[in-house]
Amino acid sequence: DAGVTQSPTHLIKTRGQQVTLRCSPKSGHDTVSWYQQALGQGPQFIFQYYEEEERQRGNFPDRFSGHQYPNYSSELNVNALLLGDSALYLCASSLYRARDQPQHFGDGTRLSIL
């Protein structure tokens, strides 16, 4: 039973560029959430997708956008990259109707901005 998979594992970009990160949820899950974890900090909620729509959003600018596909996989897009966007980006999946079950996390994508 495959867990949450994220790609790529590492990425290096320069300021002003755009980046796309990908996530495949755990088998049977239909909801994907994205978190940003800066060095030495706890993860911060970016947004959540269910039924191909953004359902909740944290305190992140519009430069951060996402998408969910019919197979439940998801992408996180970040435009006009800033040095402060350097972080570990974590994807978590869950089953929307199973509110008593916790989210499962992938190993993350480490994004470095030069």
Next chain:
Amino acid sequence: AQSVTQPDIHITVSEGASLELRCNYSYGATPYLFWYVQSPGQGLQLLLKYFSGDTLVQGIKGFEAEFKRSQSSFNLRKPSVHWSDAAEYFCAVAFTGFQKLVFGTGTRLLVSP
């Protein structure tokens, strides 16, 4: 605002000694509470969760946590620490429909021989 506080940034414990990691939250109602562990370069692994019922919950790897409503706390404990427990530990709460997690800043556990 909803918040989670982990007051200890680093904790060093001798192997075989007991462990307690502190977590306090700020919210008007009882949230859903979690402890996650993160090894270097890895994602988050769930240790245990509290939704309702018995306030002492058991998790994986011999960890347990106790919810104390009067103190707004959810402290993590282990009676005997192993060297493999060295990692970063995060307390998290969910306030709306389990789906949005708010994390503390984490506690780094170091295990000395």
